[in-house]
Amino acid sequence: MQIDPAALSRTDSASAALSSSKNTAPSSSTTQKSTKALISVPRLDLEPIYTELKAAIGDKWTEYKQATSGFLLGELNQDELASRIDSIICADPKTEHLHNNFVCAIIGNLTRDLPDHGVASWVSANDKPSVVSKPTSGDAAEQRLKTEVMQLPPRDRRRIKGIPERDPHETIPSELEEYHLAKQVRVPNQVPASAGGLNMTNWELEVRKRYEQSLAQETGEFPDAESIHARMIPICYEESVVNGAGVACAEFMAIATETFVKEVLSVVFSRTRSNGPSGTINGMMKRSYKQQLEREELAFTRGEIAKDSATGLLPVEAKEAGTRSALGVRDLRLSLEIGSGVLSHMPLIVDQIMGGYLEDELEADKQDRVDLEDRRPVGYVDEMNLDEADIGFEGATSSDQDQLDALLDECLSMAA
Secondary structure, rough: OOOOHHHHHHOOOHHHHHHHHHHHHHHHHHOOOOOOOOOOOOOOOHHHHHHHHHHHHHHHHHHHHHHHHHHHHHOHHHHHHHHHHHHHHOOOOHHHOOOOHHHHHHHHHHHOOOOOOOOOOOOOOOOOOOOOOOOOOHHHHHHHHHHHOOOHHHHHHHHHHHHHOOOOOOOOHHHHHHHHHOOOOOOOOOOOHHHOOOOOHHHHHHHHHHHHHOHHHEEEEEHOOOOOHHHHHHHHHOOOOOOOOOOOHHHHHHHHHHHHHHHHHHHHHHOOOOOOEEEEEOOOOHHHHHHHHHHHHHHHHOOOOOOOOOOOOOOOHHHHHHHHOOOOHHHHHHHHHHHOOOOOOOOOOOOHHHOOOOOOHHHHHHHHHHHHHHOOOOOOOOOOOOOOOOOOOOOOHHHHHHHHHHHHHHHHHHHH
């Protein structure tokens, strides 16, 4: 069976119809897409209404204008507005009609074309605002803002980009909320590893150095500027104050610490010690010590006696210093009882001193308990020791208790 190839080809009429349909399809689609032109609605002319209303109100126009402006700005409510302008516009029905037309025209212009920039030319000079904002070009303002932003450091630009936009419906935070948010600790900005990590700081290691250093009370040495600076740097990293501790700041803290300790010791010595060396701030002296000190000072002036080469004290001063005991908790408590101006700004330390044990007080209390136990006779029973005494049940005898114990034993044996 042979098939004619010409029979498989399409006829000219069909191909022409197909080509004509292809050519007409785009034209039909374009005709269906018709663009709607924006309808321009002209604004209402307020000049004649404004002029007639101002002429009808007359001398009270300033009062009317201030009351209306306050109502539109939300400074006055409807009752307050009515109490101010009813006597002006309700005196004449024509004036009230002009006022209604003026307000309706302003409301009607809200849905019409935008007004021209600036104040209308027919508004009098007295009604024009004192300061009129001049419109700036959007492209120029945007370009100036972009230039200012690009001049900022990369860290500040990232911080600005990370600030979330405020929701317009969100209430404005108060001053207390802003102050609280400003005091919150923020983690310092870290350079990502993709940037090379050359200036990346491990904040956890820096903060951990603060706890690796021994305290002054552990070493028994007074802190100097170097040790204070080494401790201040991790604290600054922990509080997100990068490069906030300098050597000068540490030196200042060392001087302040030394001055504070000297002031505390001088107050404690002046309140708890007597017969101090000559020339000190301690003015409490016994009469016998004072007389002996005056005699030795005269003898030293005449060259009869000499001061100690090591301490520079007279014999009576050296003798008194040798017998004087060191400061303790008892002295601190006595100074606080006399006056609270020593450590008044440290309530925790004051409570620890006033409520703590004195020297050897705890050991003495324990020794008294041991001695009391040793002096008790054999077979002595303390009636106050209720934990060890078997008081039994109220209203029951020993036989009742034995019967209850037997019953409990039977219950346990059945369970087993």
